[in-house]
Each structure stands twice: as C-alpha cells, then as structure tokens.
Amino acid sequence: MTGALWELFFEGVWITVQLMVYSAVLAAAVAFGIGLARTSRLWIVRFLSGVYVEFFRGTSALVLMFWLFFALPLLGWQLAGLWAGTLALGLSYGAYGSEVVRGSVQAVAPAQREAAIALSFTPWQRMRKVILPQAVPEMMPPFNNLLIELLKGTALASLLSIGELTFQAKLARLSTGQSAQVYGIILVLYFVIAFVVTRIMRLLERRAKASIGRAPEKSGWFSRRLPIGGPGPQVTTAPGGKP
Amino acid sequence: MNNWSWEYVGDILPDLLHGLWITVQATLLGSLVAFALGLVWALALRSPSRWVTWPVSIVVEFVRNTPLLVQLFFLFFVLPGWGLTFDPLTTGVIGLGLHYSTYTAEVYRAGIDGVPEGQWEAATALSLPRRRTWTAVILPQAFRRVVPALGNYVIAMFKDTPMLAAITVAELLFQANSISATTFDYMEPITVVGVLFIVISYPTSLLLRALERRLVR
Numbered sequence: 001m002t003g004a005l006w007e008l009f010f011e012g013v014w015i016t017v018q019l020m021v022y023s024a025v026l027a028a029a030v031a032f033g034i035g036l037a038r039t040s041r042l043w044i045v046r047f048l049s050g051v052y053v054e055f056f057r058g059t060s061a062l063v064l065m066f067w068l069f070f071a072l073p074l075l076g077w078q079l080a081g082l083w084a085g086t087l088a089l090g091l092s093y094g095a096y097g098s099e100v101v102r103g104s105v106q107a108v109a110p111a112q113r114e115a116a117i118a119l120s121f122t123p124w125q126r127m128r129k130v131i132l133p134q135a136v137p138e139m140m141p142p143f144n145n146l147l148i149e150l151l152k153g154t155a156l157a158s159l160l161s162i163g164e165l166t167f168q169a170k171l172a173r174l175s176t177g178q179s180a181q182v183y184g185i186i187l188v189l190y191f192v193i194a195f196v197v198t199r200i201m202r203l204l205e206r207r208a209k210a211s212i213g214r215a216p217e218k219s220g221w222f223s224r225r226l227p228i229g230g231p232g233p234q235v236t237t238a239p240g241g242k243p
Numbered sequence: 244m245n246n247w248s249w250e251y252v253g254d255i256l257p258d259l260l261h262g263l264w265i266t267v268q269a270t271l272l273g274s275l276v277a278f279a280l281g282l283v284w285a286l287a288l289r290s291p292s293r294w295v296t297w298p299v300s301i302v303v304e305f306v307r308n309t310p311l312l313v314q315l316f317f318l319f320f321v322l323p324g325w326g327l328t329f330d331p332l333t334t335g336v337i338g339l340g341l342h343y344s345t346y347t348a349e350v351y352r353a354g355i356d357g358v359p360e361g362q363w364e365a366a367t368a369l370s371l372p373r374r375r376t377w378t379a380v381i382l383p384q385a386f387r388r389v390v391p392a393l394g395n396y397v398i399a400m401f402k403d404t405p406m407l408a409a410i411t412v413a414e415l416l417f418q419a420n421s422i423s424a425t426t427f428d429y430m431e432p433i434t435v436v437g438v439l440f441i442v443i444s445y446p447t448s449l450l451l452r453a454l455e456r457r458l459v460r
Contacts, residue, residue: 151310170316183317
C-alpha cells in the first residue's frame with residue numbers, strides 16, 4: 001500500500017462523510033416533518049404521510065437511487081450523482097426515521113400534553129417546550145441505528161460512480177490487483193466511521209437525557225442496540241419502551 | 244420528455260419476471276443462511292467462556308456495522324484468490340446470509356431472553372439434560388416470539404438484493420440495467436422494478452403485522 005493509495009482512500013472517506021451528513025440532514029427534516037404529520041388531527045394529513053412512509057419503506061434504496069439518476073433526467077431533471085444519492089438516501093431513511101419520531105412523540109405521557117393544554121400553551125409551544133424535550137432523548141438510540149444504516153447505504157452511491165470510499169476501493173483494486181488488502185482496509189475504515197458516529201450519538205443521548213434529569217441506559221462496548229422487532233413496523237414495542 | 248410506452252413494458256416484462264425469480268431465490272436462500280447462522284451466533288454469545296463470546300461479538304459487530312455492498316465485493320473478488328470459486332448467486336446468498344445473520348442473532352437473543360425464568364427453573368427441577376432444555380423448552384417458546392421480527396428482516400433482505408447486481412447476479416435490477424443498456428430507455432425498466440418491489444414488500448409487511456398481532460401478545 002503506497003501513500004497515493006491512502007490518499008485515494010481518505011478522499012473517499014471525506015466524500016462518504018459528506019454524503020452521510022447531507023443525507024442525514026435531509027432524513028432528519030423528513031423524519032420530523034412526516035413523523036409529526038402522522039400524529040395530526042386531520043385524517044387526510046395522517047393518510048398522506050402514511051402513504052409516503054409505506055412507499056419509501058416498501059421500495060429499495062438502490063432502485064430509488066437508480067431511478068433518480070437514470071430515469072428522472074428523461075423527465076427533464078438532471079441530478080448530479082451526489083445529489084441523486086443524497087436524495088435517495090435522505091428520502092428513504094427519513095421514512096424510517098419518521099416512525100421513530102412518531103413512536104417517541106406518542107410515548108410521551110398523555111398527562112404532559114394535558115398539562116400543557118391546561119396551561120393554555122399554543123400547539124407550537126406545547127410541541128417545543130413539553131413534548132419534544134421529552135421525546136428527543138428517546139429517539140437517540142434508534143436514530144443511531146438508522147445513522148449507521150445510512151452510512152452503510154452510502155456505499156450504494158459508488159454504483160453511480162460517485163467517488164466515495166467504495167468507489168475509490170474499486171479504483172485501487174483495478175490499479176493494484178490486491179483485492180483482499182483493498183477491501184479489508186476499507187471495511188475497517190467503514191467500521192471506524194461507524195464507531196465514531198456511535199460514540200457521538202451516545203454523547204448526544206447522554207446530554208439530551210441529562211437535560212431532563214434521566215440517565216442513559218447501560219450498553220456494551222460498541223453500544224448499538226437494535227430494535228427488538230426488526231426493521232419493520234413495531235406493533236408491540238414503542239422506542240425506548242419494553243416489549 | 245419521452246412518453247410512457249405500455250408496449251415496451253410488455254416487451255421487457257418476461258425478462259424482468261425472470262430477474263424477479265432470481266431475486267426471490269436469493270432472498271429465500273439468504274434467509275435460510277441468516278436464520279441458521281444467526282442462531283449459531285446467538286448461542287455462542289451465551290457461552291460462559293469469554294474466549295468464545297469475545298471473538299464472536301467482534302465478528303458480529305464488524306459485519307453488522309460495515310456495508311453489505313463492500314462485503315459482497317470482498318467475497319466476490321477475494322474468495323477466488325483463496326481457491327474458493329462460487330457462482331455469483333452463491334456468493335450473493337453467502338453475503339446476504341452472513342450480513343443478516345448478525346441481525347437475526349440479536350432477534351434470537353431477545354427471543355431467548357423473553358422466555359420466563361420459571362421455564363429454566365422448571366427444566367432444572369425436572370433435571371432435563373441441557374440439550375433437551377434447549378430443544379424442548381426454550382427454543383420452541385423463543386421461536387414463536389421471533390417469527391415476526393425475522394419476517395421483517397426477510398423483507399429488508401429482499402430490498403437489499405438489488406445490490407447483488409453489482410456482483411453480476413442476473414436479478415431484477417441487473418435485468419433492468421441490461422435492458423436499458425441496449426434500448427437507451429431507462430424510464431420503463433427502472434420504474435417497473437421499483438413498482439415490483441413495492442407490490443411485493445408492502446402486502447408482505449401487512450401480512451407480518453397481522454401475524455405479529457396473533458403470535459406476540
């Protein structure tokens with residue numbers, strides 16, 4: 001492994017991180033928008049946001065990415081590869097995130113909401129001062145999981161020839177022919193990024209929980225807790241709740 | 244802007260359905276690998292010896308936190324160099340199964356932990372041998388709890404199979420790509436592929452939700 005190759009890998013890491021951050025921002029916006037819309041009082045808002053969630057959870061992120069990159073230009077919108085990747089990842093992981101937002105918001109004790117109504121808070125004040133400060137700490141562990149899934153999803157963008165880590169690995173493999181070393185190294189690099197992301201999310205979780213006087217749950221050395229019901233809709237478990 | 248052509252859709256549908264069949268095969272075979280291997284991980288992680296749990300947990304965390312696509316490339320390009328040559332579909336099934344086994348391991352763990360303590364104690368009181376405690380008491384009760392969660396991972400795996408196109412498995416997305424490469428018209432093939440995924444995964448997830456209400460109470 002020469003210096004030039006490492007330079008190639010670090011360029012890839014940088015683009016991977018960029019892609020992850022952009023998609024995460026979009027996904028967070030979608031998650032809160034759609035997640036809160038699903039708790040709306042109007043049935044049409046609940047229905048439409050439900051359709052969004054089922055649509056994007058039902059389709060495959062890679063197929064969506066290909067559609068945005070290859071089919072959308074035929075309708076007159078040409079997207080740069082990075083943006084097609086960001087859009088596909090952000091929209092689909094946002095749909096998963098919206099379920100987390102919805103679950104956590106609904107898991108806030110009803111008495112809290114009633115108290116805020118009794119104090120004649122406006123709906124916006126109620127959400128911002130009472131509901132979200134209690135719901136957000138509960139969202140952190142599932143958001144951590146989704147962020148790692150998103151990081152893993154950025155590898156798909158290599159198939160659109162975006163120069164992120166997996167794509168750089170392909171170039172490195174073609175130029176050196178040392179598949180085992182190249183792919184071994186980038187697997188480790190992905191693992192390191194995932195580890196750093198998990199640590200940051202744990203820190204944010206600790207802070208968010210401390211601000212409402214709760215202690216974070218104990219966890220193992222990698223400290224990623226998977227949803228017990230798998231990636232699908234959770235009927236029996238609310239995020240943070242016991243099954 | 245091009246116009247949607249149903250005639251074109253009709254022409255490409257047989258090829259796409261052939262791809263769908265391979266996608267389904269990959270999903271089902273991958274699930275079998277994931278179910279079996281996940282149970283192995285879950286039982287190994289309950290071992291009293293640290294010399295077993297440590298290496299297993301490192302492998303599981305590593306596989307779980309790195310991209311499936313890169314793992315597929317690793318298997319596809321590296322295994323032949325070690326003298327293990329498989330056809331692309333087998334490589335894909337191994338990759339999918341291995342990746343998802345690290346998730347199903349966690350499902351089994353939760354399922355086994357969910358079996359009430361009294362069941363273990365009863366097995367001890369009846370002085371059942373260890374093996375029978377597992378096969379006749381614990382696992383049958385654990386399986387009932389984990390079926391819906393495992394089903395959700397099968398759907399997730401189904402939606403990840405398009406990645407196998409990258410290692411030349413002739414599944415749905417691969418077929419769509421090769422059709423588009425000859426006709427230069429991407430709209431219909433990719434759209435049909437996307438629709439097929441939703442048409443299959445959404446009803447399946449509804450079915451699982453119904454099953455979950457029945458099995459897990």
